[in-house]
Amino acid sequence: MERTPIIEMKGIVKVYPDGTKALKGVDLTVYKGEILGLLGENGAGKTTLMKILFGMLHPTSGKIFIRGEEVRFKSPSDAIAHGIGMVHQHFTLVEVFDALHNIILGMEGHGLFSKIDVDRATEKLQKLMEDLNFKVPLDVPVEDLPVGVQQRIEILKMLFRDVDVLILDEPTAVLTPLEVEELFAVLKKLKAEGKTIIFISHKLNEVMELTDRVTVIRKGEVIGTVNTSEATPQLLARMMVGRDVVLRIQKPPKEPGEPILEIRDLWVKGDRGEEAVGGLSFEVRAGEIFGIAGVEGNGQTELIEAITGLRRPEKGQILLNGVEITGRSPRELYEAGMAHIPEDRTHMGLILNMTVTENAILGLQWMKEFQRWKGTIDWNRAREHTRRLIEEFEIVAPGVDAPVKSLSGGNQQKLIVAREVSKKPVLIVASQPTRGVDVASTEYIRNYLVKLRNEGKAVLLVSADLDEVVQLSDRMGIIYEGEFMGIVKPEEVTTEEIGMMMGGIRYEEIRK
Amino acid sequence: ISPGKEETQTKGAIAIVYDVGGRGDLSFNDMAYLGASKAAKDFNLELVELQSNSEDDYVKNLETLASQKKYLVIIAVGFMMTDAVKQVADEYPDQKFAIIDGYIPDKDNVMSILFKENEGSALAGALAGLIAANDGKDKVGIVLGMEIPVLYKFEAGYRFGVKWAEDYYKQKTGNDVSIDVIYQYTGTFNDAAKGKAAARAQLAQGAWVIYQVAGGTGLGVFDAVSEVLDSQGKKMGPPFAIGVDSAQDWIKPGVIIASMMKRVDVGVYTAVKDAVEGTFKGGIVELGLKEDGVGISSVDDVMAMFNSLPEDTQKQKLKDLGFNSKDELKQYLEQTRAQVPAWIWEAVNDLKGKIITGTIKVPAPMDKEGIEKVRAAKTWQEMMELAK
Amino acid sequence: MNVGDVLTILFTSLMAMVPIVLTSVGAAWSERAGVVSIGYEGVLLMSAFFGAIFAELAHNAIVGLVGGIVVGVLLGMLHGALTVYLKGDHVIPGIGINLLALGVVPFGILAYWGTAGQHQLPDDAQMWHIRTPYGELSPMVFVTIAIAIVTWWVLFKTPLGLRVRSVGENPEAADALGINVEKYRFWSTVYGHALAGLGGAFMSVDWLGLVHKTMSGGRGFIALANMVFSGWNPLVSLIGGWLFGFFDALATWLAPKHIIPGQFILMLPYIMTIIIVAGIIGKARPPKWDGRPYKRE
């Protein structure tokens, strides 16, 4: 079959102003009507390449051809004019605007000074949503919407602009399995309509399921392109990392010990005063990983915040090592032996404008270890500590005094894990620990959590990645609207059953 | 030194240090400049001017000049420089200084030039009070700048004049009048808008003549009065404003009936002259009505002030005002004054004479307590008691 | 207090609100686009000065107002170039502009008119006013109200406003949709300063009919407070600016009564502002990218 390339990028080099050589001469061909997967470790250059294609960045050198014609994009509007749209890894939404205004921004129609024609835009959007079979509320500020919905808005934004090529940078990182399924359905539908899609993901099974071909990038260079039908996850992982990657986690059986964390009839209110958590009770034992699975927005965030002292519960009790800790401050909780890997790494887990060292002792600053006199911080000791963490966890960082934002996402996440573990906790609360992290780092972090469990620590794991929960957990609770539909051992249930529970059907009812 | 030899070469230098108000404060800085530049011209001297950015600059500026050891006399403008002059004068005993408004009685090399603003203000008060009484009004106003004790002398003098006017009017016509003084410290010397609002409020509350003692803020007072005239389709008052410090009448002819002049220019000129002629003496020089150090502006005073402006400025200003010549301006000023009956002007003159001869004394309170007493006094005689 | 007094206070406050409201509205627009400036004090002063020159040269007050706008535009371009294109700090240039004005205006008054510190505008360079025995009202009062309303409408109802707000909230998002962030930010800055320029010229050619070397009197800063007070909303800025003018006029009217020491009367507008904000308005959220330069790479 003769295929026509819709996009050809030739010899793309990108050197960032700070001297980072992100791309070292990349060639990329995308054929019309295909779904191309783009794979690579954190920092390999995927986003950079796509931003260049979308006109957000200018290549240092190299050429881009669209439908055989050479183009030079000054800004994204040029790319959009050529039918190329991009959904960014970090959402680019104006949080205070509603979905409608986010979508029509820049394409409002009529003159700049006329009243925005809300009705016409709504009509067009309604039709788009009907075609794709998904819904978003158009008149709610997007900051009040769950991430899954936010992402749909991002996609709608591009489709509203009638693009032919849709670039999706790690679209599934924040989605639940159900949402991923829905997204894939949409993407397949778009493909059937003749649209071309470039899909970036760290999840090999997704790439395997969705794409036609896969291009793998490592350290700014193309390693190769394979037809998905001829590839295996192992092959792709090896291409990405340059070595074999263990995709299955080894988890020896272990008898759990004493309960470390006990939750008794916990009620927590959400930001808008709704009952986010409605009377949860469970326990996490020493040497056990307790996973919480569920569609995002079912109270996981509020639950974790309540446990880690960031949100005051309405009623109920939380016990750590048998001591009541309800309503204690985060600092007291750390001192009592709790560590927390937060779900929002860039906004909560790290302070991006601070250095690696400062981030490495964030929350540990009161420890005697870092104080020569009480109340002061001895940065030399802190640097020592940071160097140890970097070494032990194989974190790639330009230096201990470099700003932490110069670390790749995977390494940032590793740093958080390293820091939290260095608190020598008895309980680790891990929320989305591998979100957006490449395969190698994912492997590392998952193995580390298992190691902690093997050492007898208690791990509370919340993840939107169902595979992760199933693979790692000794027991798991499936949460729906703030309540557990069931607490089960992963090996005792099927994926379908879990899916039903995530949809709000109680385990007992399924078993009947 | 033989005078009049080398015309082209200046024969020396004098220096002047302005306070933070600087040139254009419409007050003692501008008047000091007037005197100094006139003296520089007359005696063929170089004039060096230093502005002060803040009060911290006084010592620095004076010291910088003194250390150059080339000035016949250094003139410090404003009471706020008193301590600075004392200090620098001690450090440089051979350097002559003159300070305006600052009280330094006991140094051979410092001439303190003080003004009896209370006396001049009394005339302003008498003028205002009589205009009001004559028109059957019972209120006059005074808009002041920041509440600082120097201004108490102005307020007290004005109050005194108004009370004196009540008495005079009664004796002249047999009618009892009681004229209230609406007074207000606007808290600033720099905000014309604030002065305008204050004057507006006073006019609304019945003030018939307003005396402004507020620097740049006072410009708004003129504007407010002129607006009221406009709204009545009048070109000349009453109501009137009274200017301060210099003969300000030319700023808004027709609106300003007269100004209370404080002849800082004369003081400065005298100091320079004394220094040039070798008759400079340290100590206090106090200038009141008697010495023509203060007074109510005459049309000639106003014209002299006007003439001190650059040629171009004069021409432009005449054009702006709609006059073809200086004479027209002069006539207009005279006409403005004619809105007030001659007996009033004579009465003001009468008061002036009595103050000069010393039969009448005007209080000059120095602090809050003092001004409170003046405010509480019921008659000018009572106030005069306070002056003793 | 009788009707006349009430009218006096009302007229005084309406006139007093003009420069504050115009500056607040302009600043609100500029900050909605993400550009902070604290140089409005200097803009007011310089445009009061240059506006008067324009008015005199043309013998027309409206030309003076336009001249004020031009000065605002130029200073806005300077600020925009520094902050938007050169990615400089947003606060420093304002300090510089304020200093500049304190040099340019006194020097300029003396150099241009030959009078030190002040200049009175001739009648033909002054704005026509509605005259009443209780005070005057300039057409600019209505223009100001109109500008506030229109600016509000454009900001919240039109594509232009949507884009402006988007570059102040999330320039990345706007950029990704092909909106030229720098262009919108730059011209928003210019618009903000232009309104302040109009406000400054109003002070000289319209309200007071004079130029004085320090006539801005802190209004640039009051306007900024009013902008925050309004929650970056032009319509609320209008009300806030008038309220401030009202309390100021009321204080001025009360001052001669000497019920309490004058200094305490002078505090009234400031105290009222705090009370209103603390008691009624409370939290104000600035645009998310306010004051932050946006760089793509």
Add this chain to the structure above:
Amino acid sequence: MKKSGSELLKSLNFRPFIESLIAIFVGFLIGAIVLLAFGYNPFEAYYWLFQGALGSTRGIASTLKYATPIMLTALTFAIGTRTGIFNIGAEGSFYFGAIAAVIFTNVWDNMLFGLVMGMLLGALWALPAAVLKVYRGVHEVISTIMLNWIGWFFVLWLIVGPYANPNDPNKTIRIPVDARLPEIGYGLSIAIIIAVVAALLTYFLLWHTTMGFGMRASGMNEKAARYAGMNPKMAVMWSFLIGGLLSGLGGAMKIMGEGPTYAISQGGANIYGFGFDGIGVSLVGRNHPLGIILAAIFFGMLRAGTALMQAQAQVPLEIIKVIQGIIVITVAIPSLYDLIKKAIHRGAAQ
């Protein structure tokens, strides 16, 4: 010890310093053009500027004297910025520090007591803004601007009324001789040393204590600070209070350490404006205490040099202000450094 010294040196970033120097240089260059345009000789003008500021011991003393109060008010602004607040309340706290010094040294004539009371009242005047911010969410720009004005009129009332000097009503009562700050020479008191120490302590607080770490973290990312067990609300409180304390100290030392008056002048003429100047100093010093020391001295130089620049080069103060304005504006452009570097590279390539 040696190691930590070099570590310190390494941790300091000299780029901002060099950037500022370049910006200042460019500012002087543009200023020179302005001078030329008005018919003044820029070389002569600048010569006298530097001569006045640095050419003699007396000049240096006055440079440092000018630098003292703005150093402290700049620290106030910097601490605010580092904690994520735009605190322009230094002005008000400065007034209260000054009046506190006057009042309390006359109660008990003791230098330390005066300084402490200055700091306390300075902090006290910052308290309302802090409380309003933390508990009512009132934006600090409103509260501090309003508080500055309220404080101004209040202090004016104190100056003219209760604390007016009965012997010389043009100022307040004086600081008793024993309570004045000792003089180093040429009118320079130990206030400058205290100010520098305060800057160093501020640096230490912000970068070497857990409290400062908490403040900076809160300023950059409140959510993360809370997560890390810090208390952002208290950080804001402390930022205001310590800021107020420093400005209060500045106000107190302005009166206790600067002759010849050792009193507040009527109309508050010698305590006005330092808070606003501090903002510029802080920004030019990149909101870093060590940068602020240098920036304050730089601003002190500009002011100390004006007298000779006026007297010898006959440049009027207004033009000097224009030039200072230009210099401040150029300092806003960090990329000036890059622009110049690029231009040089391009030049070299050709």
